[in-house]
Amino acid sequence: MGKPLNIGVVGCGNIITQYLATFPRLASVRLVAVADLDFARAEAVAAGQPGVRALSVDDLLADPAVDLVLNLTIPAAHADIALRAIAAGKAVYGEKPLAATTEEARKVLEAAAAAGAVIGCAPDTVLGTGIQTARKAIDDGLIGTPISATATMMTPGHERWHPNPDFYYQPGGGPLLDMGPYYVSALVTLLGPVVSVIGAASHTRSDRTIGKGPRAGESIPVSTDTHVTGVLVHESGALSTLVMSFDAVATQSANLEIHGDAGSLIVPDPNRFDGEVKLRTLGGEGWEVLPVSAGYVDAARGFGLHDIAVTPAGTEPRPGGQLAFHVLEVMESVLESAALGQSVKVASRCDRPVAVPLTDLGG
Template identity: 70%
Template structure:
């Protein structure tokens, strides 16, 4: 590609604000229009964005100026909106997960392939200096051969802060499909694709109460498991233990730890782009930890950097936050839920290449920085 993308956003909910703050800083992205089923939300999103028009979804899809749709709808609508955008001849970059199921996601990738269009998908947090510095340390052999990892995310539930949390507690939601993409994408980026999984899941409450906004006090039914744990077997032989919960109160565990033959590593929260990477070396007899300097990744990144990375990718190359990676991550999570339901190990049918590492650089100036 290599040319600026003319982007139209479909879906102006809570996450849109983060993209709207970032996109104007990226020379490879030109935001043209926004749309939402609620016209007032589209108007509010366009306000203050110079040259950005508020349109209906149909108008945005028909607009010949727009070559790429940024799909920020709820997870249940991801596949439908992406398919409509692809049928309109537009590339798609979407929020995670790629779709509510691998069956839906497969249709998106097949249509894109047939039409010669690109599909990208969040999370792009793995492109920031946090995960990329950890990736570079692993690739350089700093921790030796990776043996195992742990990934932990616990919260008592998003209904405490989100004014419309319903979609978190229906199929396509839950802690694994909502927050799991950050952690599984990070684990695949660091350790490679997953070949099989085992797991278990549970839920403690059948109703959640909204804690903020105009619907505060309203009850939301829970129809999915809200605590999921499992073991991911990577193709490399490394084992990752995953805990994702909307039931637990708090944890003192690191978001991600990687354990190698020569060192253990603490990796920053993959829900963010930056953060410190620390290691404890085998030869360090006092067990002290040292912080590594940032050595890779997009500096000062924010949501939308995956879209900019897609714009900068060569026509015959693959952008990093790509559809194949997002499909594999979804397949891993779907397989984990299947394993939790059956009590048996499940083979992950898909695979994906680890995306190329990101050198330490700024996308606002497209300049590489010497680490």
């Protein structure tokens, strides 16, 4: 690898702060430039990062010093920025989802293939010790043959804490497309790709009231389903039940459970990088906490960029475009199934990402 991968960020919203906290820990990447439609925001970020330049979006995409564009724009702009970056000869890593729709995402992958560009996409939480320790337990046969999984995310809605939650209740939002990438990426990492789905969806309210911020008390319309459930049929034969809700109050269910014919796993929240993995074996007494045995130690948002930087040329990175496309199609298919009232086949496939051995990058 010789030298760090030079990163240029497009989009200086709230999420950039998490990446900025991670970059100093990763010798494999170096932030060199930032851009935003609001140039003042880019200037504010650059001012706190020695050696980092604030540029216009056009100038950043054209800058020969930028090797990879980190796309932190809103989902509706993901495909446009990715396509422009690819055309400029850059690699791209984006926040989830890969694009607003699979149609747009397909164009991104086709353009990248034609240009020989590397595409990566969040979430990279699956690279942490939580999901990867569970992955190793499955690969080591600790639960026998995987049979099923449950993935549960129950919240009363983002309007309780988010000052501008409108997007979450419009088409393209909702609990599945917002939080589903974490859960579906984890399920594919643990159990492999999905071949078909059955979905159902509903919403209980036609409007929501913002709870915090300058718009507190304002009512916003709800025009998308806010409770989604689905059954994912994995290529391996395992069945995953997915429940994503902005309508519920709370749950005591584990975020992820994986069940096999010889044991069961409780897997940490896939929106986190770490957490305890618990195993209960057939005939055993109670749950045992498994020692951390795989994944990037103390990982944080941005470790996916490191994974791209160290992945050999011509090899799909773990948080790669093929996985992100498959996850997006699975989610779209669940919503399509809910609308049609019938099973929907998932056309795309991706390889189950290569496991991450226990890796401590220090810092």
